[in-house]
Amino acid sequence: MPVYKDESKKKNKWWYEFEAGKKPNGKRNVIRKKGFFTEKEAKAAMVKAESEYYEGTYVDPSKTKFGVYLLDQWLPIKSLAGSTKEMYDSYIRNHVLGSLIAETPLANLTIIMIQDYIQMLKEKKIVIGKKKPKESSLSPNTIKKIYSIINTSLNDAVTMKKLKENPSKKIINKPANQKTKSTVWNQAQIRKFVEETEGKSRYSLAFRFTLMTGLRQAEVLGLRWKDVDFEKSVIRVQQTITHDGKTLKDGAKTDSSVRPVKLDVKTMNTLIKHYNMQQLERKQIETKVAEKKAAGKSFYNGRQYRDHDLVFCTVFGTPCTPRNLSRAYNSLLKEIDVPKITFHELRHTQATLLLTKNVHPKVVSERLGHSSVKITLDTYSHMLPEMQEVAAECLADVL
Structure with missing residues (x-):
């Protein structure tokens, strides 16, 4: 179980690697992770990762950016009605892409990041109307839909073993629909x-x-x-x-x-x-x-x-x-x-x-x-x- 030291770096010099069977193409599958401050920290992390691998619970940290995952990996294979898939695509393009969470690797997403993103949506201003454009805020129902897309996609990432856990599940004050009474005729x-x-x-x-x-x-x-x-x-x-x-x-x-x-x-x-x-x-x-x-x-x-x-x-x-x-x-x-x-x-x-x-x-x-x-x-x-x-x-x- 080798642990190595990279002398070319001033800090976080330690890293580990271990062999984890074969890849589908027959080549060696090597799991490695860098950036540990001490040898002890690197060894502890390696023991934990190796144990998880043999227990079948290890998740390889994904470097794919969340925005890319949403549009290119998750949405195309998600079983949804055509109109729902179009709506999801629109929400992702208009409100998720370009944000900090969209540019963050899937494995690096945190509770705080998603919490801050939801707060940003609550404060976001959009322009509606073509003839008489006016500034408006996103409705609570729209924010709830965007959060649901994020939460569902991250649940699926856990299922596909791209993530160990879903950080959006643990945010406080989760968005909720604003119940409005419909007007009906007698x-x-x-x-x-x-x-x-x-x-x-x-x-x-x-x-x-x-x-x-x-x-x-x-x-x-x-x-x-x-x-x-x-x-x-x-x-x-x-x-x-x-x-x-x-x-x-x-x-x-x-x-x-x-x-x-x-x-x-x-x-x-x-x-x-x-x-x-x-x-x-x-x-x-x-x-x-x-x-x-x-x-x-x-x-x-x-x-x-x-x-x-x-x-x-x-x-x-x-x-x-x-x-x-x-x-x-x-x-x-x-x-x-x-x-x-x-x-x-x-x-x-x-x-x-x-x-x-x-x-x-x-x-x-x-x-x-x-x-x-x-x-x-x-x-x-x-x-x-x-x-x-x-x-x-x-x-x-x-x-």
């Missing part, structure tokens, strides 16, 4: 919105459909006609669109999100009318293209109909981007006297309405695609007091 407001927006936008039905099903925006825009069972009045969520609207992907956010959702007769009849209208649009476009071809006239290739089998799409059959759907929604919202809620809060509105109407939480959970009833109850816990009142009234009627 029955009168839902009815007012549906009645006053009918036929005013190409996507009016998409908004009514979201209120009826509670689908996520990516699920609404990924829905295909082959996912609609007209005989059983059921849709099956089996495809989504990415946040940028460029890619349609099989599956959904989670395994539990791939699900059937029952629809009412009125919504199904509306879908049938919508399908017929869509087919008429397609025929008109294809007829125009054929006429121009026959006349030898040039036409823009993008104006041909491209069938993606989508229920909600552009006039040319191509996917509608989430951004354009939100624009259409917000434009309609300006014209109607109802509380301004986000597109995602249409989903919350549906769930809240069902719970207050005494629909069993398990049924609501299944419609929403939650992996457990607990998630549903935690998300909509603000509705529990009202549900308690309904329960009390039911008991009063019986007793």
Whole structure:
């Protein structure tokens, strides 16, 4: 068990090395570490490292910088939904790269470093808005997401034996989500919105459909006609669109999100009318293209109909981007006297309405695609007091 002294150095002269079997290519695997102040310190460290090696607990200190590990080694192999992976990539590039922890070798990360980094995020200022840019701080939820990425990646580094322990686990005052109560519509407001927006936008039905099903925006825009069972009045969520609207992907956010959702007769009849209208649009476009071809006239290739089998799409059959759907929604919202809620809060509105109407939480959970009833109850816990009142009234009627 040799320990050596490097006379060329003024301090930290001692180092050790020992042979640890063979590498996959058959060459000797030598473990060495430098930088010890005394011979005794070097020997103690070597005994510990050698013991850990033979016990199978030794972790070779990684020289890979944390930022490189995140983007080049961890994220590419991490099993995540497409939209989630895009979000992680954005957070890493915009908020982790360029920081001290990103430039630090994985093995050298410390609790204090990560603690200081989280504090830096809390104090960080960003500019939002293009037309009227203004300075803002990162939200607690954004900081929590960034911390979760770091923590998960370091847990995986421990699993892969790139690290001995995860320093981010031990920081104090870990970031937490800031719980905000969603605004939802009551029955009168839902009815007012549906009645006053009918036929005013190409996507009016998409908004009514979201209120009826509670689908996520990516699920609404990924829905295909082959996912609609007209005989059983059921849709099956089996495809989504990415946040940028460029890619349609099989599956959904989670395994539990791939699900059937029952629809009412009125919504199904509306879908049938919508399908017929869509087919008429397609025929008109294809007829125009054929006429121009026959006349030898040039036409823009993008104006041909491209069938993606989508229920909600552009006039040319191509996917509608989430951004354009939100624009259409917000434009309609300006014209109607109802509380301004986000597109995602249409989903919350549906769930809240069902719970207050005494629909069993398990049924609501299944419609929403939650992996457990607990998630549903935690998300909509603000509705529990009202549900308690309904329960009390039911008991009063019986007793």
